[in-house]
Amino acid sequence: MERAVDRVLPEAGLLAVDGDELRLGTAVAALPAVVVEGLRRGHHLLPALAADAQAGDEPTSVAPPYEVPTDVEPAHEAPDGYVMRSVVATLETARRPVPRGGLPMLGDPAMRSMVEQALLPCGRQLLRTADGNWVTGFCDPVVEALVDEGVGTLAAEDRAVLALVLLHTVAIPRAQGRHRHSRWTGEAHTVTLAALASNRKISKTSMRAALRRLRAAGMVAETTTGRYLPGPALDRMSEGRSNLLWEDLILVGRPEGQLAAAIRRRRGLVVAVPSDGGVAGSLAETDRG
Numbered sequence: 001m002e003r004a005v006d007r008v009l010p011e012a013g014l015l016a017v018d019g020d021e022l023r024l025g026t027a028v029a030a031l032p033a034v035v036v037e038g039l040r041r042g043h044h045l046l047p048a049l050a051a052d053a054q055a056g057d058e059p060t061s062v063a064p065p066y067e068v069p070t071d072v073e074p075a076h077e078a079p080d081g082y083v084m085r086s087v088v089a090t091l092e093t094a095r096r097p098v099p100r101g102g103l104p105m106l107g108d109p110a111m112r113s114m115v116e117q118a119l120l121p122c123g124r125q126l127l128r129t130a131d132g133n134w135v136t137g138f139c140d141p142v143v144e145a146l147v148d149e150g151v152g153t154l155a156a157e158d159r160a161v162l163a164l165v166l167l168h169t170v171a172i173p174r175a176q177g178r179h180r181h182s183r184w185t186g187e188a189h190t191v192t193l194a195a196l197a198s199n200r201k202i203s204k205t206s207m208r209a210a211l212r213r214l215r216a217a218g219m220v221a222e223t224t225t226g227r228y229l230p231g232p233a234l235d236r237m238s239e240g241r242s243n244l245l246w247e248d249l250i251l252v253g254r255p256e257g258q259l260a261a262a263i264r265r266r267r268g269l270v271v272a273v274p275s276d277g278g279v280a281g282s283l284a285e286t287d288r289g
Helices: 002-011 026-030 033-041 079-093 109-122 140-149 156-175 204-216 232-236 239-253 258-267 279-285
Strands: 015-018 021-024 124-128 134-138 220-222 227-230
Touching: 002 015, 026 079, 079 109, 079 134, 109 124, 134 140, 134 232, 140 239, 156 204, 156 227, 156 239, 204 220, 239 258
Parallel strands: none
Antiparallel strands: 015 021, 124 134, 220 227
Protein backbone atom coordinates (compact mmCIF):
# COMPACT_ATOMS: atom_id res chain seq x y z
CA MET A 1 0.00 0.00 0.00
CA GLU A 2 2.73 2.49 0.95
CA ARG A 3 4.72 1.72 -2.19
CA ALA A 4 1.62 2.26 -4.33
CA VAL A 5 0.87 5.63 -2.70
CA ASP A 6 4.49 6.83 -2.58
CA ARG A 7 5.72 5.73 -6.01
CA VAL A 8 3.56 3.62 -8.32
CA LEU A 9 0.37 5.72 -8.51
CA PRO A 10 2.12 9.17 -8.53
CA GLU A 11 4.54 8.04 -11.28
CA ALA A 12 1.56 6.85 -13.34
CA GLY A 13 -0.14 10.22 -12.85
CA LEU A 14 -3.15 8.61 -11.14
CA LEU A 15 -2.43 10.19 -7.76
CA ALA A 16 -1.00 13.53 -6.63
CA VAL A 17 0.60 13.70 -3.18
CA ASP A 18 0.87 17.04 -1.38
CA GLY A 19 2.15 16.40 2.14
CA ASP A 20 -0.57 14.42 3.92
CA GLU A 21 -3.14 15.30 1.27
CA LEU A 22 -3.95 12.95 -1.60
CA ARG A 23 -5.70 14.03 -4.81
CA LEU A 24 -6.53 12.38 -8.10
CA GLY A 25 -3.76 12.88 -10.66
CA THR A 26 -3.99 14.32 -14.13
CA ALA A 27 -3.98 10.88 -15.79
CA VAL A 28 -7.43 10.23 -14.32
CA ALA A 29 -8.80 12.71 -16.84
CA ALA A 30 -7.90 10.24 -19.58
CA LEU A 31 -9.97 7.40 -18.16
CA PRO A 32 -12.72 6.41 -20.60
CA ALA A 33 -16.35 6.99 -19.63
CA VAL A 34 -17.03 3.27 -19.15
CA VAL A 35 -14.25 3.03 -16.53
CA VAL A 36 -15.55 6.08 -14.66
CA GLU A 37 -19.02 4.54 -14.69
CA GLY A 38 -17.64 1.32 -13.22
CA LEU A 39 -15.84 3.18 -10.45
CA ARG A 40 -19.06 4.98 -9.53
CA ARG A 41 -20.92 1.69 -9.29
CA GLY A 42 -18.35 0.35 -6.83
CA HIS A 43 -18.18 3.51 -4.74
CA HIS A 44 -20.57 2.08 -2.13
CA LEU A 45 -17.98 -0.57 -1.25
CA LEU A 46 -15.60 2.05 0.17
CA PRO A 47 -15.72 2.67 3.96
CA ALA A 48 -17.56 5.83 5.00
CA LEU A 49 -15.37 8.74 6.11
CA ALA A 50 -17.27 9.05 9.41
CA ALA A 51 -16.12 5.56 10.39
CA ASP A 52 -12.52 6.79 10.84
CA ALA A 53 -13.53 9.51 13.29
CA GLN A 54 -15.66 7.16 15.43
CA ALA A 55 -13.77 3.89 15.20
CA GLY A 56 -15.83 1.20 16.86
CA ASP A 57 -18.34 3.60 18.50
CA GLU A 58 -21.12 3.17 16.00
CA PRO A 59 -21.78 0.70 13.21
CA THR A 60 -20.25 1.78 9.94
CA SER A 61 -22.73 3.42 7.62
CA VAL A 62 -22.61 2.27 4.04
CA ALA A 63 -23.48 4.56 1.16
CA PRO A 64 -26.17 3.21 -1.17
CA PRO A 65 -24.89 1.73 -4.43
CA TYR A 66 -24.84 3.94 -7.48
CA GLU A 67 -27.66 3.01 -9.80
CA VAL A 68 -27.68 3.75 -13.52
CA PRO A 69 -31.18 4.85 -14.63
CA THR A 70 -32.60 2.27 -17.00
CA ASP A 71 -34.39 4.87 -19.13
CA VAL A 72 -31.23 6.86 -19.90
CA GLU A 73 -28.90 5.92 -22.72
CA PRO A 74 -25.23 5.67 -21.60
CA ALA A 75 -23.17 8.64 -22.66
CA HIS A 76 -20.73 7.89 -25.45
CA GLU A 77 -17.70 10.12 -25.71
CA ALA A 78 -16.55 11.28 -29.11
CA PRO A 79 -13.47 9.24 -30.10
CA ASP A 80 -11.44 12.34 -30.98
CA GLY A 81 -12.21 13.90 -27.58
CA TYR A 82 -11.03 10.82 -25.70
CA VAL A 83 -7.87 10.55 -27.82
CA MET A 84 -7.12 14.24 -27.25
CA ARG A 85 -7.48 13.93 -23.47
CA SER A 86 -5.33 10.80 -23.48
CA VAL A 87 -2.59 12.62 -25.39
CA VAL A 88 -2.68 15.61 -23.02
CA ALA A 89 -2.59 13.37 -19.94
CA THR A 90 0.31 11.36 -21.39
CA LEU A 91 2.36 14.46 -22.20
CA GLU A 92 1.66 16.21 -18.90
CA THR A 93 2.53 13.19 -16.74
CA ALA A 94 5.51 11.87 -18.71
CA ARG A 95 8.81 12.48 -16.96
CA ARG A 96 10.69 12.67 -20.27
CA PRO A 97 9.69 13.71 -23.81
CA VAL A 98 7.43 11.13 -25.44
CA PRO A 99 8.90 9.58 -28.62
CA ARG A 100 6.95 10.54 -31.74
CA GLY A 101 6.29 6.86 -32.36
CA GLY A 102 4.51 6.70 -29.00
CA LEU A 103 1.98 9.36 -30.04
CA PRO A 104 1.47 8.85 -33.79
CA MET A 105 -1.85 10.69 -33.63
CA LEU A 106 0.06 13.99 -33.24
CA GLY A 107 1.11 13.58 -36.86
CA ASP A 108 -2.46 14.61 -37.73
CA PRO A 109 -2.64 18.44 -37.87
CA ALA A 110 -6.29 18.37 -36.71
CA MET A 111 -5.46 16.35 -33.59
CA ARG A 112 -2.40 18.47 -32.93
CA SER A 113 -4.57 21.59 -33.08
CA MET A 114 -7.07 20.03 -30.64
CA VAL A 115 -4.27 19.28 -28.16
CA GLU A 116 -2.88 22.81 -28.48
CA GLN A 117 -6.31 24.35 -27.91
CA ALA A 118 -6.86 22.15 -24.83
CA LEU A 119 -3.49 23.15 -23.34
CA LEU A 120 -3.76 26.88 -24.01
CA PRO A 121 -6.34 27.77 -21.27
CA CYS A 122 -3.99 26.10 -18.76
CA GLY A 123 -1.07 28.27 -19.84
CA ARG A 124 0.64 25.27 -21.41
CA GLN A 125 1.89 24.63 -24.92
CA LEU A 126 2.85 21.68 -27.10
CA LEU A 127 6.58 21.54 -27.85
CA ARG A 128 8.65 19.40 -30.17
CA THR A 129 12.23 18.62 -29.25
CA ALA A 130 15.16 18.66 -31.66
CA ASP A 131 14.84 14.87 -31.87
CA GLY A 132 11.23 15.17 -33.02
CA ASN A 133 9.76 13.97 -29.73
CA TRP A 134 6.78 15.58 -27.96
CA VAL A 135 6.57 17.38 -24.63
CA THR A 136 4.53 20.14 -22.99
CA GLY A 137 5.66 23.24 -21.14
CA PHE A 138 4.49 26.61 -19.87
CA CYS A 139 3.90 29.40 -22.38
CA ASP A 140 6.51 32.16 -22.15
CA PRO A 141 4.09 34.87 -20.85
CA VAL A 142 3.01 32.48 -18.09
CA VAL A 143 6.65 31.81 -17.23
CA GLU A 144 7.28 35.54 -16.91
CA ALA A 145 4.24 35.95 -14.65
CA LEU A 146 5.29 33.05 -12.43
CA VAL A 147 8.83 34.43 -12.13
CA ASP A 148 7.51 37.88 -11.23
CA GLU A 149 5.37 36.33 -8.48
CA GLY A 150 8.13 34.00 -7.30
CA VAL A 151 5.94 30.95 -7.88
CA GLY A 152 7.71 27.68 -8.65
CA THR A 153 11.14 29.31 -8.85
CA LEU A 154 14.33 27.82 -7.43
CA ALA A 155 16.04 29.16 -4.33
CA ALA A 156 19.31 31.03 -4.84
CA GLU A 157 21.43 28.12 -3.62
CA ASP A 158 19.61 25.66 -5.88
CA ARG A 159 20.15 27.97 -8.86
CA ALA A 160 23.85 28.15 -8.06
CA VAL A 161 24.18 24.37 -7.92
CA LEU A 162 22.17 23.97 -11.14
CA ALA A 163 24.47 26.50 -12.82
CA LEU A 164 27.50 24.47 -11.71
CA VAL A 165 25.98 21.25 -13.08
CA LEU A 166 25.24 22.89 -16.44
CA LEU A 167 28.69 24.44 -16.62
CA HIS A 168 30.42 21.09 -16.04
CA THR A 169 28.10 18.93 -18.17
CA VAL A 170 27.11 21.24 -21.04
CA ALA A 171 29.06 24.51 -21.28
CA ILE A 172 32.59 23.16 -20.74
CA PRO A 173 32.12 20.08 -22.98
CA ARG A 174 30.68 22.35 -25.67
CA ALA A 175 33.66 24.71 -25.42
CA GLN A 176 35.92 21.66 -25.80
CA GLY A 177 34.05 20.47 -28.90
CA ARG A 178 32.52 17.43 -27.18
CA HIS A 179 28.97 18.86 -27.16
CA ARG A 180 28.06 20.10 -30.63
CA HIS A 181 24.40 21.10 -30.24
CA SER A 182 22.34 23.48 -28.12
CA ARG A 183 20.26 20.85 -26.30
CA TRP A 184 20.57 20.42 -22.54
CA THR A 185 20.03 16.66 -22.53
CA GLY A 186 21.00 13.85 -24.85
CA GLU A 187 24.71 13.74 -24.01
CA ALA A 188 26.37 11.55 -21.37
CA HIS A 189 28.66 14.25 -19.94
CA THR A 190 28.38 13.90 -16.16
CA VAL A 191 29.91 15.49 -13.07
CA THR A 192 30.56 14.15 -9.58
CA LEU A 193 29.66 15.71 -6.26
CA ALA A 194 33.37 16.03 -5.50
CA ALA A 195 33.91 18.11 -8.65
CA LEU A 196 30.93 20.31 -7.85
CA ALA A 197 32.12 20.76 -4.26
CA SER A 198 35.40 22.25 -5.52
CA ASN A 199 33.42 25.51 -5.57
CA ARG A 200 34.22 26.68 -2.05
CA LYS A 201 31.33 29.15 -1.84
CA ILE A 202 28.82 26.34 -1.19
CA SER A 203 29.40 23.67 1.45
CA LYS A 204 29.24 20.02 0.47
CA THR A 205 26.28 19.45 2.82
CA SER A 206 24.29 22.32 1.29
CA MET A 207 25.21 21.15 -2.20
CA ARG A 208 24.01 17.60 -1.47
CA ALA A 209 20.68 18.96 -0.18
CA ALA A 210 20.32 21.22 -3.23
CA LEU A 211 20.96 18.27 -5.57
CA ARG A 212 18.19 16.31 -3.85
CA ARG A 213 15.76 19.17 -4.43
CA LEU A 214 16.88 19.58 -8.05
CA ARG A 215 16.43 15.85 -8.70
CA ALA A 216 12.91 15.99 -7.25
CA ALA A 217 12.11 18.91 -9.59
CA GLY A 218 13.53 17.06 -12.60
CA MET A 219 16.17 19.74 -13.18
CA VAL A 220 19.02 17.32 -12.48
CA ALA A 221 19.30 13.55 -12.98
CA GLU A 222 21.66 11.11 -11.29
CA THR A 223 23.21 8.01 -12.80
CA THR A 224 23.64 4.76 -10.92
CA THR A 225 27.31 5.60 -10.37
CA GLY A 226 26.54 8.77 -8.41
CA ARG A 227 27.24 11.17 -11.26
CA TYR A 228 24.97 14.07 -12.19
CA LEU A 229 23.72 15.43 -15.51
CA PRO A 230 20.92 17.78 -16.70
CA GLY A 231 17.42 16.55 -15.92
CA PRO A 232 14.38 16.00 -18.16
CA ALA A 233 12.56 19.14 -16.96
CA LEU A 234 14.95 21.22 -19.08
CA ASP A 235 13.37 19.70 -22.20
CA ARG A 236 10.11 21.47 -21.31
CA MET A 237 11.58 24.91 -21.98
CA SER A 238 10.61 26.80 -25.11
CA GLU A 239 13.34 27.83 -27.52
CA GLY A 240 13.23 31.39 -26.18
CA ARG A 241 13.66 30.32 -22.56
CA SER A 242 16.43 27.92 -23.56
CA ASN A 243 18.31 30.75 -25.26
CA LEU A 244 17.99 32.86 -22.11
CA LEU A 245 19.51 30.05 -20.06
CA TRP A 246 22.45 29.83 -22.48
CA GLU A 247 22.95 33.56 -21.99
CA ASP A 248 22.84 33.09 -18.23
CA LEU A 249 25.65 30.56 -18.47
CA ILE A 250 27.71 33.13 -20.37
CA LEU A 251 27.04 35.69 -17.63
CA VAL A 252 28.08 33.17 -14.98
CA GLY A 253 31.03 31.56 -16.77
CA ARG A 254 32.67 34.68 -18.21
CA PRO A 255 31.01 37.77 -16.75
CA GLU A 256 33.86 40.07 -17.80
CA GLY A 257 33.66 39.16 -21.50
CA GLN A 258 32.33 41.31 -24.32
CA LEU A 259 29.43 38.93 -25.03
CA ALA A 260 28.35 39.10 -21.39
CA ALA A 261 28.50 42.89 -21.52
CA ALA A 262 26.30 42.91 -24.63
CA ILE A 263 23.79 40.60 -22.93
CA ARG A 264 23.65 42.85 -19.86
CA ARG A 265 23.10 45.93 -22.03
CA ARG A 266 20.29 44.25 -23.95
CA ARG A 267 18.63 43.11 -20.72
CA GLY A 268 19.09 46.51 -19.12
CA LEU A 269 21.23 45.11 -16.30
CA VAL A 270 23.79 47.27 -14.53
CA VAL A 271 25.64 44.91 -12.23
CA ALA A 272 29.16 45.12 -10.89
CA VAL A 273 31.19 42.16 -12.10
CA PRO A 274 32.87 40.28 -9.20
CA SER A 275 36.64 40.30 -9.31
CA ASP A 276 36.83 36.51 -8.94
CA GLY A 277 34.12 35.79 -11.51
CA GLY A 278 32.52 33.35 -9.05
CA VAL A 279 29.19 31.67 -9.64
CA ALA A 280 27.61 32.81 -6.39
CA GLY A 281 28.59 36.41 -6.95
CA SER A 282 27.13 36.50 -10.47
CA LEU A 283 23.75 35.01 -9.58
CA ALA A 284 22.18 38.40 -8.93
CA GLU A 285 22.12 39.12 -12.64
CA THR A 286 20.74 35.72 -13.65
CA ASP A 287 17.82 35.38 -11.26
CA ARG A 288 15.25 35.72 -14.03
CA GLY A 289 16.68 32.79 -15.95
